[in-house]
Structure formats: C-alpha cells, structure tokens
C-alpha cells in the first residue's frame with residue numbers, strides 16, 4: 001500500500017490496530033420521551049472528554065513532545081464550544097437519533113465544512129473535529145481501550161500503530177509504549193500525527209485510504225517512511241532486505257549525530273556558517289539541538305496566518321524575543337512579513353491578476369504602514385535580548401530600502417515617545433529573490449548590512465516557472481546556468497564588499513548541491529534544522545578552493561555543472 005511518508009526511517013513490526021469508535025458505534029432511533037435523557041447523556045460525555053483533555057494538558061510529563069500541550073488545549077476548546085452540544089442535541093430532538101448517531105452526523109457535517117475551506121491550515125482542522133468527536137464517542141461507549149489486548153512483550157520488534165487517525169491525546173497515551181511506526185488512513189504532512197511523530201522521530205505514513213480495515217492485529221508490517229510504502233506480511237527475503245536498510249540508515253544517523261558539535265570547516269580550513277530556517281518560535285529548539293550557528297530565516301508571516309485577527313505588537317514581541325533568547329546570543333534573522341502570492345491573511349479575498357508579481361512582501365508592508373510599523377516595533381524590542389537581523393523580502397528597488405529605513409526610524413521614535421526600551425544593535429538586510437537586484441546588486445550590498453538569497457523565488461522569477469504549478473515543475477531547475485550566474489554574481493559582490501551573503505532557499509539544505517554552492521564561494525547556508533548535519537558532512541569533505549576553480553570554469557562557459565564531477 002502507498003501513502004505519504006511524513007517521517008523518514010524504516011520500521012518493522014507487528015500491527016496494533018487502533019479502535020475507531022466513529023466507525024463502530026450503533027445507530028438507532030430513540031423514543032420521543034427519551035430525547036431529554038439522551039441529550040443529558042451527550043452533555044455528560046462531552047464534559048468528561050473535555051475535562052480529561054484539560055487534565056492531560058495540565059499534567060503533561062516532562063518528556064512529552066512539546067507540540068502536545070497546545071494541541072490538547074485546542075481540542076478541549078473545541079469541546080467547550082456550546083454549538084457542538086446544541087446542534088447535536090437538535091438532531092436528537094428532531095430526528096430522534098441516539099446520541100452516538102447524532103454526534104457522528106454533526107461531526108461529519110462540521111468536518112465537511114472545514115474540508116471545503118481554501119486555506120490548507122483550516123482544512124486540516126477537519127481532523128481535529130473528527131478526533132474530538134471520536135473521544136466523546138469513546139466516553140459514550142464506556143470503552144477507553146485504544147488498542148486491543150495485544151501482548152506487548154510477546155514480540156521482539158516494536159508495534160506499529162494502525163489507525164484511522166491519531167489524535168494528540170491518543171499520541172500521549174501511546175507514548176512510552178514500544179511503538180516503532182505510525183500508519184493512518186487520514187491526514188497529510190501537516191496533520192498532528194505527522195507533527196508529533198516527527199518530534200518523536202518515529203517513521204510514519206499517512207493518507208493510506210482504507211488501510212486500517214484491511215489489517216489484523218499481529219500482521220507483520222514494514223513501514224518505509226521515505227517512499228510512503230507499507231508492506232504487509234512480506235516474505236523472509238523482503239524482511240531481510242529491509243532489516244539491512246534499517247541498520248544502514250541507523251548507522252548513517254548515528255554517524256551524523258557525532259557531527260553535531262564538530263566544526264563546519266572545509267578541508268582547506270574555510271569556516272562555514274550553518275543556520276536554521278524556522279516558521280514558528282518553538283522550532284528554535286530544534287535549531288539549537290541541531291547545532292545551528294543561528295537562525296538564518298524566521299518566516300514571520302506564519303504568526304499572521306490561520307487566524308482572524310492580526311497579532312499585536314506585544315504578541316509579536318514575545319514570539320521574536322523567545323527565539324532570540326532560545327538562540328542564546330547567536331544571530332537571529334527575522335524576515336518581515338512576506339504575505340501575498342502563496343501566503344495570505346485569512347479572509348483576504350483580493351485576487352490579483354498575478355499575485356506572485358503583485359502587492360506582496362515588502363510592497364504589501366509599505367502599502368500597509370500600520371501593520372509594518374507594529375512588526376518593526378516588536379522586532380526592535382526583541383533586539384534588546386540579542387542580535388536581531390531584520391530581513392526584507394522581495395526587494396526590487398533601492399527606494400524600498402530607503403522607505404524601510406525610514407519606517408524603522410519612525411518605529412524607534414514611537415518607542416522612544418512611549419518610553420519602551422529597545423535594542424539599537426540590529427542589522428538590516430534584504431532577500432535577493434528578484435533577478436533584477438541580483439544583476440544590479442552593488443548599491444544594495446553597499447547600503448545594507450547583509451544579503452540572503454531566496455533561491456525558491458529567484459528560480460521562479462528567473463525561469464518564469466510558477467514554483468507551485470505541478471504542470472511546469474519539471475522546468476523548475478536550480479542548476480540552470482542563469483540561476484547559478486546570479487548566485488555567483490551576488491556572492492562575489494558580497495565578498496568584495498566584505499558583507500555576508502547567505503542562501504536560505506531550499507537549495508541550501510540539499511546536501512547534493514552543497515559542494516556546488518561552496519564552489520560558488522558561499523559561506524553561509526540556512527536550512528531546515530533536520531538537514532543541517534547532512535550538509536555539515538558535505539562541508540567537512542569539501543575542498544573549497546578546488547571547487548571554486550571547477551565551478552567558475554563551467555559558469556564562464558554557461559555550461560551545466562556536473563555534480564558528480566564535484567564530489
């Protein structure tokens with residue numbers, strides 16, 4: 001069977017099939033006189049389920065994945081919503097459904113409403129609705145067992161949980177068990193199963209369709225978290241092959257883990273900075289754990305998305321300051337709001353003719369000075385706690401740099417007037433993601449403190465390929481000589497002026513192109529924390545000066561670079 005692999009790794013073990021109350025509850029009609037009592041039964045079950053979730057959130061063990069607390073709170077809030085009880089009770093009164101039937105119908109209705117939403121984050125909330133309803137159904141049925149009574153000690157291999165979906169609360173209960181993998185019928189890469197499994201580092205495949213119904217407790221399963229394949233009751237030969245893969249992968253990870261504290265230094269003694277990209281403040285912990293030299297890109301727009309209102313100055317300050325404090329003196333690059341194009345505010349229905357070329361990022365911020373000023377004040381306040389590097393996205397003109405500086409000066413004046421303390425030791429840089437500035441980079445290098453190349457957008461604009469359009473995805477080519485020449489030109493300009501230049505697009509975290517980037521002269525890479533050690537390994541095996549000669553000669557001839565020839 002094939003699903004979507006969301007946590008890499010291999011798992012081999014026996015299936016432990018999780019109960020799915022929503023699929024198993026009885027549906028029957030009640031007598032009109034019993035409707036009141038049925039509503040009470042429902043109300044009690046909702047209260048019990050909510051109290052359980054609140055209790056779990058309040059008494060989380062220290063070693064529980066840190067994502068669980070907020071997720072449990074969201075689930076208890078969903079149960080707190082009086083609409084859930086009222087509308088389900090209406091179904092009981094009007095249609096004389098039993099409580100379980102009414103609740104399943106209401107749950108399906110709500111989940112469908114969410115799955116129709118355009119915003120991916122809100123669509124995924126359909127899963128939260130299903131999960132809290134599953135919990136109430138379990139209370140109604142009086143059965144709290146998640147898994148049938150498998151003898152956990154009877155097997156050498158850990159169990160593989162097979163479920164319709166796994167809620168955060170289920171994850172908490174399963175934690176500590178000998179589970180080697182998670183398989184679910186529902187869910188995508190941002191589902192809770194994926195998030196929590198990732199933080200537990202347990203291979204997981206989601207979106208398997210009707211897999212759960214086909215599997216029996218004790219079936220032997222192989223989970224391939226790379227390809228998303230799941231093999232059921234495989235032959236001895238296949239098992240042996242996967243055991244070998246599992247052992248090789250474990251050895252590779254163990255070898256990489258040793259690199260955490262090793263310097264990112266090339267064979268010819270050039271020190272390379274490896275930083276982390278994050279989207280939420282909590283992810284800074286993963287950056288520290290991976291040994292990152294700093295945060296090279298905090299995509300601040302994620303604080304603004306998936307909500308109806310805008311985050312206040314105080315809320316933003318807390319978020320930025322928490323990252324700065326977590327990084328303990330290492331630099332933190334916070335990108336100002338990059339909205340428009342593929343990322344929009346909730347309820348923003350403006351449809352630009354071509355949003356990727358429209359009012360996005362710095363253009364949006366300069367057109368919405370209040371939103372921009374609030375963010376700048378929060379950034380300046382956060383820079384009191386460490387070194388903040390303010391990064392402006394999508395710069396195409398020098399006057400945008402001047403306007404940003406004026407906006408920062410005005411934010412400083414506002415804070416002075418209010419008597420609010422802030423740090424003055426910040427630096428100001430720009431994303432290089434529009435070909436125009438990569439070509440005419442000199443004035444930008446001169447007037448800014450640093451540059452960061454956003455290859456994701458730079459490639460899209462250079463090759464006129466929409467980065468989100470699957471029909472042209474095969475033409476999205478990071479190795480196109482034109483793209484590489486723009487990178488080289490920007491890096492060289494930075495080098496001449498003594499200003500740092502980083503790459504923070506996906507290319508920076510792709511260990512297959514690390515040597516090529518070193519050959520272009522790059523000394524700062526920013527990537528997802530999980531990619532950092534793979535890249536460090538490449539760095540430590542590279543000889544920059546030899547690579548520079550090879551890469552420069554290919555670029556002069558505008559030839560494609562042969563990656564194999566660089567290793």
Ligand code: PEP
Nearest residue numbers: 433454455456457504505
């Ligand atoms: C980029 O464009 O390369 C980049 C890092 O920014 P984003 O992916 O957020 O557009």
Ligand code: MG
Nearest residue numbers: 433454456457
């Ligand atoms: Mg970008």
